Amino acid sequence: MSNQNNQNIFSLTDVSKTFKLPLTNPLKPRKTVKALDSVTLEILRGKVTCLLGPNGAGKTTLIKILADLITPDSGEILYRDMVLDESGKKVQGKIGLVTPNDRSFYWRLTGRQNLEFFGALYNLRGAALRRRIEESLDEVGMTNNADKSYQLYSAGMKQKLNIARALLGHPELYLLDEPASHLDPLAREEFWHFVLNILMKKRNATVFLCTHDLEEARLLADQIVILDAGRVVAQGTPKQLNGVIDNRKELELHYSGEIPRGWPDRGDLTVDRGENGTLRVLFDEAVTTQEAVIRSFVEAGGNLREVFVRTESLLELLHRKAGRNV
């Protein structure tokens, strides 16, 4: 896959990864689980790409592959136009990783001491390091708590420090693995503003964000990728995924009298009869249009009172695409 004009930070083509499960019975061979199955996607520069999926979908595996912490079994990964191989250190300075793991910090040190240490590993030192630390602390609103011991931090403060650590290296891509999962509603909203105002507007960065939260994805994402059982089951903009994807649409028709005899006279409509004179009509927008559906009902003699257009929500999409309750 060509990384057209460097519009993509990452392009993944047919990336697969299978893990061997821990041995539970020494007399039986080790079982395997396919964490990623021919994943093809692009992370667009300067955009927020949200990776949605149920537990065990392979989201964290994908993030770790991008951060060069796991080597895929097959497939091609392009970072800009460079093919990533096992010596993935060439991308590591360009990536800011935020994991949900608060144990990746040193609990006996203060927030500032932690940042000083990790900043050094990002090749920063002296005045430049101090400046970056102040800047990062300020951007996440942690300046006043920087000299407290990490072990005294609340979940929200830990997460802010986690993000401040990722900011230190001024990366062009932020890999955020469920960054708001432990935050209360107010802190989550604050985090969303942070992504939109600091990461996107001020830093002009690219964000790849794993989340369970549909609202988060809807609010932040320029592009959504839905992963289930290691496979990409849908991808597109939030608008596309709210109905256009697969071209599935639903009309709710409110009518009076009887349903016209013989309607629908076409096989591309799925009709569910509801109570009190309502019909749910599912159709494929690639085959027909909502106007054609309505016209066919009226022309068949139907007495239409009201029409509601329903688009599938992300949650419904996840249910349908995953083929099970997620």
Add this chain to the structure above:
Amino acid sequence: MYKFFCFLKRDFFIYISYRFRIMLGLISLLGAVFMFYYIGQMFQGGFSEYLARYGNDYFAFVLLGMCVSTFVSTGLYSLATEVRNAQIQGTLEFLLSTPSSTNLVLFGNSIWAFVKSFLQSALFLGVTILIVGIPATFSQLLLVGLVLILTFLCFLSLGMISAAFIMVFKQGNPINLVFGTLSYFFGGLIFPVEVLPQPLQKISLILPMFHASKAVREILLVPQDQSEWRVTMTFLAVFILVLFPLGFAFLRLALSRAKKEGSLVQF
């Protein structure tokens, strides 16, 4: 060097945050010195043909052995221990995601242990020289320093192989079993290997610990004209030449395998 300093600073601050542990560590260190001093007193005046070469002073013999042993255990165990600690704490994966090299991360995590063992060995050496009253010259001390560095490098090479096993298998370490446990018995640390039956003494020859402890004693306790320190140091140098590249190769293989298995954070 700056990054190593940052690792050192990190671990120093963590170390001093556990004050009670520091106190207990000092007490146990002094306890060991006193224990061997009184064991030495018990043998004083008596004559052991096995210790004749070393001035018949058991206290000096054993403290110099301890001095070497500190370096041995640090070199052998610290890399593997720190890899496992970082896996359990959850820091390893993030450290490896930074632009710093994998080797720097692995060695940096152990540098505080290296410095601590250097200080501990210096204490054992100082106590031996001061209390026993060994008339050590500056050149002898330099030679001892060189032996300790060679010993450290030798066991660091084994430690790299050991860390590679931990990275892949998480627990169970054949290197520590062979070179750790065996070394303490056959390495001539607490007693001269000459007390062992003749066939068993041959095992000592393939253990770097034996050559390291012998070298230090040959330099400080045996008169210059009879000293065999050159032979023992040559043994150590050969061990390093063989084991050091092997250690790096094992570490690289282990890291590659752990990344393929996705097991860097498992423990």
